[in-house]
Amino acid sequence: MPRPVLKEVSVPRAGGYQSLTFRRRSVAPPRPSDVVVQTEAIGVNYADCVVRMGLYASAKKYVGWPITPGFEFAGRVIEVGSAVESVSVGDRVFGVTRFGAYSTHVTVPEAYVRPLPDELTVTEAAAFPTVHLTAWFALRELVRLRSGQRVLIHSAAGGVGSAAVQIARRAGCEVTGVVGSTHKVAHVEALGADHVIDKSNGALWNQVETCAPNGYQVVLDANGIATLDESYRHLAPGGRLVVYGFHSMLPRGTGRPSWPKLAWDYLRTPRFSPLNMTTENRSVLAFNLSFLFSERELLAEALSELTGWLRDGSLRAPAITTLPLDAVQEAHRRLETGQTVGKLVLIP
Numbered sequence: 001m002p003r004p005v006l007k008e009v010s011v012p013r014a015g016g017y018q019s020l021t022f023r024r025r026s027v028a029p030p031r032p033s034d035v036v037v038q039t040e041a042i043g044v045n046y047a048d049c050v051v052r053m054g055l056y057a058s059a060k061k062y063v064g065w066p067i068t069p070g071f072e073f074a075g076r077v078i079e080v081g082s083a084v085e086s087v088s089v090g091d092r093v094f095g096v097t098r099f100g101a102y103s104t105h106v107t108v109p110e111a112y113v114r115p116l117p118d119e120l121t122v123t124e125a126a127a128f129p130t131v132h133l134t135a136w137f138a139l140r141e142l143v144r145l146r147s148g149q150r151v152l153i154h155s156a157a158g159g160v161g162s163a164a165v166q167i168a169r170r171a172g173c174e175v176t177g178v179v180g181s182t183h184k185v186a187h188v189e190a191l192g193a194d195h196v197i198d199k200s201n202g203a204l205w206n207q208v209e210t211c212a213p214n215g216y217q218v219v220l221d222a223n224g225i226a227t228l229d230e231s232y233r234h235l236a237p238g239g240r241l242v243v244y245g246f247h248s249m250l251p252r253g254t255g256r257p258s259w260p261k262l263a264w265d266y267l268r269t270p271r272f273s274p275l276n277m278t279t280e281n282r283s284v285l286a287f288n289l290s291f292l293f294s295e296r297e298l299l300a301e302a303l304s305e306l307t308g309w310l311r312d313g314s315l316r317a318p319a320i321t322t323l324p325l326d327a328v329q330e331a332h333r334r335l336e337t338g339q340t341v342g343k344l345v346l347i348p
């Protein structure tokens with residue numbers, strides 16, 4: 001039997017949008033524990049853009065060049081390895097992969113796929129895992145939220161931000177979402193945030209202080225240099241700053257990083273002192289999930305809790321904008337303008 005042929009995005013080396021090229025090759029036969037999925041939808045994450053720019057540490061560590069970006073997908077199982085038990089050919093599934101999802105076919109160990117939940121369409125399911133696992137890890141694993149605590153979430157209308165707003169609200173916290181453009185405000189209000197600050201419309205930190213004069217128990221910050229210092233300063237005693245990205249160092253819509261800006265921002269990034277943190281009673285926590293793929297128990301626990309929240313109605317499906325897989329360059333350009341709301345999904 002001839003093997004199926006896949007079409008995938010291939011980035012031969014670090015670059016702008018033009019470095020998102022396509023190639024075709026045969027789908028390799030699955031190993032005993034592998035599942036082959038024909039994708040129907042592929043989630044796009046800001047991290048994919050960082051991979052393309054050549055600045056994503058785990059992409060360099062685990063793959064190198066060329067690389068096919070993409071952490072998440074949904075579709076139909078077309079082949080399973082001899083030891084696979086939890087899914088069968090024909091099942092509709094969604095899943096995660098450490099790179100390689102920008103493709104018509106994805107092969108992953110069975111632990112990385114789950115049956116498509118009734119509550120999600122195939123496009124919503126493809127957009128679900130990465131951002132919800134990220135927000136879950138920040139707010140359930142690193143931070144123990146208590147009802148009534150104040151939580152500040154930067155980039156609250158984006159993929160991770162939208163997930164985090166909902167998770168903090170369902171825990172009974174008072175949530176302040178920060179957005180960079182006025183058209184995002186209604187989206188964050190609809191997610192249930194108690195306060196939404198449009199930083200394009202006035203001094204960010206004055207508004208933050210008005211919402212929480214005594215500071216925040218938790219701040220989620222993936223901006224990096226633009227806000228890290230002030231995010232830390234606005235923690236209440238016992239407060240925790242969770243750092244999981246540095247997007248303000250990166251270009252907005254030009255596709256290529258400025259090396260002098262990167263170097264300057266790197267040098268200016270605050271270094272937090274454990275001596276000061278102890279006396280100030282404030283902590284800084286940081287993580288990157290792409291280094292944690294081997295933590296399968298954690299993944300299973302997170303996905304079963306998150307899908308449970310979908311079932312009981314306390315978590316909503318992500319807001320989606322779809323584009324064809326062939327428009328992957330446009331998807332990256334749009335995400336890097338910083339103007340998107342919710343998630344972008346590619347349709348093969």
Ligand SMILES: NC(=O)c1ccc[n+]([C@@H]2O[C@H](COP(=O)([O-])OP(=O)(O)OC[C@H]3O[C@@H](n4cnc5c(N)ncnc54)[C@H](OP(=O)(O)O)[C@@H]3O)[C@@H](O)[C@H]2O)c1
Binds near residue numbers: 044154252
């Ligand atoms: N550590 C991890 O494991 C992990 C996992 C997933 C994602 N992340 C990080 O979490 C952040 C959010 O990811 P996402 O996929 O959900 O993206 P997203 O929030 O949907 O989009 C990025 C948002 O960041 C803001 N932004 C600020 N400066 C920007 C710039 N120079 N270029 C583009 N956007 C800029 C914009 O929102 P505003 O202007 O409204 O702030 C923009 O909408 C990213 O930094 C990503 O790398 C980390």
